[in-house]
Amino acid sequence: MSELPKLLMGLGALLLVIGFLLHFIGKLPGDILIKKGNTTFYFPIVTSIVISIVLSLIFYVINRFK
Template sequence: MTELPKMLMGAGALLLLVGFVLQFIGKLPGDILIKKGNTTFYFPIVTSIVISVVLSLIFFIIGKLK
């Protein structure tokens, strides 16, 4: 049970780091942005894929440690 707090702190630090990077990048190349008149459509497909890969790696590592 002593490993759980360490894993949570590591996951939190990783999410904090990803949050800071995304804050300064704003939008990744490959994200869809369509502006027509006063309507804007934004679909962050590449950002979604990156977040999915990072979360999959975190859950894989947590699963291996158990």
């Protein structure tokens, strides 16, 4: 039980770093952006894949400690 606070703080720090990077990087290469007239369509396919990989790794590490 004493490892849970450390794990949560580590996850919070990781999310902070990811949020900071996404804020300044903007969109990743491979994300789809279509602008036509007054309409803009943005589909972050590469960003979604990166986030999925990171979350999978986080959950894998969490399950290893159980």
